[in-house]
Amino acid sequence: MSKRVVIACGSGIATSTLAVHKFQNFCDENGIDVQITQCSYGETDAMLTGADLLLTTQKYDQEFPVPTEVCFAYITGIGEEELNQRLLKILKD
Incomplete structure (x- = not known):
């Protein structure tokens, strides 16, 4: 069954595009079927219906109804393995 993942950054274009590419490669390598939605921070709440996971490119001081991880490691490469685990x-799950 496919997992629905939302990846958000400030504009919904720049850093989230990098994160989408890295995350998709990670999922492909691990046999995880995902549907990825890319958006800006301002669109996040509206995009979470039915989502299994939210990835943000920076710390976001808000609680969300789905598991949330900061994926800045996909931008810098620092801590990427820990994030993937x-x-x-x-x-x-």
Whole structure:
């Protein structure tokens, strides 16, 4: 069954595009079927209906009704393996 993931950044274009690419590759390598929605922070609440996970490119001081992870490691490469391990736990449940 496909997991629905929302990836958000400030504009919904720049850093989230990088994160989408890295996250999709990670999912492909691990046999995880995902549907990814890319958006800006301002659109996040409206995009979460039916979502299994929210990834944001920076810390966001708001509680969301789905598991949420900061995915800045996909931009910098620092901490990427640790992020991937956390995401595996979330997505394999």
